Amino acid sequence: MNLILLGAPGSGKGTQAAVLAERLGLPAISTGALFRAEMAARSPLGEEVRPIMEAGHLVPDDLTIRILRARLSQPDCRTGFILDGFPRTLPQAQALAKLARIDAALSLTIPDEAIVSRLSGRLTCPSCSAAYSAASPPKRSGFCDRCNTMLSRRSDDSPAVVKERLAVYQRQTMPLLSFYHQHRLLVRIDADAAPAEVTARLLAAIANLHKPSRP
Numbered sequence: 001m002n003l004i005l006l007g008a009p010g011s012g013k014g015t016q017a018a019v020l021a022e023r024l025g026l027p028a029i030s031t032g033a034l035f036r037a038e039m040a041a042r043s044p045l046g047e048e049v050r051p052i053m054e055a056g057h058l059v060p061d062d063l064t065i066r067i068l069r070a071r072l073s074q075p076d077c078r079t080g081f082i083l084d085g086f087p088r089t090l091p092q093a094q095a096l097a098k099l100a101r102i103d104a105a106l107s108l109t110i111p112d113e114a115i116v117s118r119l120s121g122r123l124t125c126p127s128c129s130a131a132y133s134a135a136s137p138p139k140r141s142g143f144c145d146r147c148n149t150m151l152s153r154r155s156d157d158s159p160a161v162v163k164e165r166l167a168v169y170q171r172q173t174m175p176l177l178s179f180y181h182q183h184r185l186l187v188r189i190d191a192d193a194a195p196a197e198v199t200a201r202l203l204a205a206i207a208n209l210h211k212p213s214r215p
């Protein structure tokens with residue numbers, strides 16, 4: 001099963017992708033996390049994308065499609081994958097359609113006010129990209145539940161950059177909702193709820209995907 005999670009920054013894509021990955025036995029692939037790993041390794045690609053990411057802008061399509069294509073060619077993607085943060089532009093969606101057959105684009109919807117308050121309190125694991133907040137705190141304060149790394153605040157979660165990321169989302173990523181609607185792949189999920197409730201809604205929607213009654 002090949003799934004896409006769509007949604008504004010702070011809509012819970014990363015959190016839900018990690019939970020779904022575990023429940024469905026599929027890899028969760030975040031292009032943002034792939035770029036952050038390149039930045040942490042100080043690779044030429046990491047250094048190229050650093051100022052772009054720190055400004056809250058999108059990395060150019062050619063670089064993004066290249067890193068995604070390389071990740072999808074790894075053996076763990078053979079049985080399927082969950083994409084978190086890709087595609088974000090129409091050319092990326094068109095490139096993805098050539099790389100894989102998509103089963104659904106699950107769009108997490110949440111009001112802007114909730115996004116700003118979620119991101120302003122968010123702590124992220126620099127190693128595995130797990131995200132924590134007041135609503136879903138880590139078990140041990142300040143440390144990642146999954147890999148025990150010390151949590152920090154993403155540099156692009158500052159209020160000014162969040163504002164820019166939301167504007168970029170509206171301008172460049174929102175058109176994907178019509179793209180996937182036209183391809184009969186769009187499923188909207190109300191994500192303004194506790195993480196476990198959103199997971200239940202997603203799993204119910206996924207279970208419904210292959211039922212014949214779906215239009």
Ligand code: AMP
Pocket residue numbers: 009030031032033035052053054056057058059060064084085086087088089092156165
């Ligand atoms: P994320 O971790 O998904 O919030 O992504 C963090 C940042 O990585 C974004 O603000 C972009 O700068 C960059 N990025 C991640 N995925 C993409 C993508 N599909 N296209 C372009 N830039 C991306």
